Amino acid sequence: MHLKYESQLREPLVYGDKTYKQVTEDIVRPIEAKPTKLWYVGFYIAVALLMFGVYSVYREVTYGIGQWNLNKTVGWGWDITNFVWWVGIGHAGTLISAILLLFRQGWRTGVNRAAEAMTIFAVMCAGQFPIFHMGRVWMAFFVLPYPNTRGPLWVNFNSPLLWDVFAISTYFTVSLLFWYSGLIPDFATVRDRAFTKLRKKLYGVASFGWTGSTKHWQRHESLSLVLAGLSTPLVLSVHTIVSFDFATSVIPGWHTTIFPPYFVAGAIFSGFAMVQTLMIIVRKVFGMEDYVTIGHIEAMNKVIVLTGSIVGIAYLTELFMGWYSQNKYEGYTFWYSRAYLFSPYGWSYWGMMACNVLSPQIFWFRKMRRNIFVTFFMSIIVNIGMWFERFVIIVTSLYRDYLPSSWSVYYSPTIWEMGFYAGTFGLFFTCFFLFAKYFPVIAIAEIKYVLKTTGEGYKNQMAGIEEQPLEDFVHQHAH
Amino acid sequence: MAKKKFVVGCFDDEAALFPAVKKVRTAGYKIHDVYTPFAVHGLDHAMGLRETSLHTAGFIYGITGTSTALSCISWIFTKDWPLNIGGKPHFALPAWIPIMFELTVLFAAVGMVLTFLYICQLGPFVKKHHFHARATDDLFVMVIECTDQTNVDDLRGFLSSNGAIETDCQIAEEGWWIGKYDNDDMPFENKQIVVA
Secondary structure, three states, rough: OOOOOOOOOOOOOOOOOHHHHHHHHHHHHHOOOOHHHHHHHHHEEEEEEHHHHHHHHHHHHHHHHHHHOOOOOOOOHHHHHHHHHHHHHHHHHHHHHHHHHHHHOHHHHHHHHHHHHHHHHHHHHHHHHHHOOOOOOHHHHOOOOOOOOOOOOOOOOOOOOHHHHHHHHHHHHHHHHHHHHHHHHHHHHHHHHHOHHHHHHHHHHHHOOOOOOOHHHHHHHHHHHHHHHHHHHHHHHHHHHHHHEEEEEEEEOOOOOOHHHHHHHHHHHHHHHHHHHHHHHHHHOOOOOOOOOOOHHHHHHHHHHHHHHHHHHHHHHHHHHHHHHOOHHHHHHHHHOOOOOOOOOOOHHHHHHHHHHHHHHHHOOOHHOOOOHHHHHHHHHHHHHHHHHHHHHHHHHHHOOOOOHOOOOOOOOOOOHHHHHHHHHHHHHHHHHHHHHOOOOOHHHHHHHHHHHHHHHHHHHHHHHHHHHHHHHHHOOOO | OOEEEEEEEOOOHHHHHHHHHHHHHHOOOOEEEEOOOOOOOHHHHHOOOOOHHHHHHHHHHHHHHHHHHHHHHHHHHHHHOOOOOOOOOOOOHHHHHHHHHHHHHHHHHHHHHHHHHHOOOOOEEEEEEOOOOEEEOOEEEHHHOOOOOOOOHHHHHHHOOOOEEEEEEEEEEOOOOEOOOOOOOOOOOOOOOOOO
């Protein structure tokens, strides 16, 4: 038996005594089976939400931004809050697929495919908000620099809003390429097991004629590694640039140098929470508990408690700087508009504090990290908390500006603003349901690659190696 | 494209595959390719394949992206339409770094993926001959190209004695063509599916 040694201290990443064939069968089963009733129910709810979102957007495009309750003081409201929130969600996918690949974290293999899909769908949702916020959406292409008949009048390359255009579109493209190049071999697996002509044809097209040639695998490995190396700084740059949208302004509450690391940590925090929400459902519905194990869930909870604490430190630093700078406007924003519970938006600040800083601390306890119900509940709480964070940053900084006569009346969203947000949920889950049904939700080839190192059955066979004298071990396994 | 004769040996464990590759090469046979369900590390070295230079191509695409961004932006902002933004310098390099970086990544990623697809001859509607349907599932399929001197039966026996669980002789077209997979054999036809 060919074994690659791994310490017994590490938990197996694949439970059960699996063969390569079983791995294929387990992961491909949902694709080959008829969708369950639950799938249809979920899918139709998602489509209904999407339809409501489409109608909300139709209202906005027809009647203008006035359909949302934005006003001259609160010019960015739910729309930009949702934009930053969705982009942040996306970051966990790239973190899992790229950064953990570079750090050689074996546990990424169980969740990377679904997490990357989540990234792509989340970025699709995020992109809607700034595009429709433009108002005259049919002129959205004006943000692209191209020789035109208006001068040519170019875009402002010194503006963070334009950097955002480049960052988000590059992020979407690179994530899509990374995801799809990983899918090609798995589509070939599905194609070669197809039992109807239509399946064979469709998966044949999707698999690009993949054969599994050693030379192709060698290039594929090189491609994945370099794409991971490119995606790692890319993902950090994307949320850094999103934070520049705020940090390069002169608005008290936005004008802070800690924004880039603070935003990146928050993005990873909320993204991992969303991965937890999705993976806990997927592993249950498709019976993939052997591949997305409690060990995976625990590892992600560790990331959540770490990044949640980083975000907590950032909140406290902001408060400290609000006092230490002795700048009246900063002090007013941080200590009155935000941290004072009875100010108009104080509830959102304390909601954020409770959800993002206090509640994730229960993950210091191993029992809680390994409890699925607690994890699922916390993943929802964290996502609500991170939405509050973006809302706090945007609205509490804007609604009372330098000139009290222009202070905004209480900003609250209209039904169409909320409908747009609900619609992006519809889009996200419509895509995710289709993905879960027609795509391999776990990277088959990558699981097979780690199977003999970390599969439970193989680890048991390795148990004796721990007691062996070193010379024997080296003699048998070194090459 | 010319058709050729191939001897196919299927292995069910990569542990048996490595010594077999070594023996087949020592015996002087020409391994056409080994088809595996996942990336078997070290197999490329065992087969004597050279390292891929795909990452070098990626680097070249990357610096193309950087220089495209820098040259375009600096031409636009210093020559074509200099904008006065708060009296700041027209050549505002620090402010261009984000876009230069993004274009570096974009060019490198898109270029590498397209190059990968081109050199591997992969694409939608591309069809290739598959020596074994389970090569993407659980078998490691070694394919040896036959010459006029090759004794097929000897070679099949040689592969079996080295751990191949299944051997076969196929006449196949190498390379790729535009085609569909729906007329291929479907070994799993009419199977019963257990609903998840």
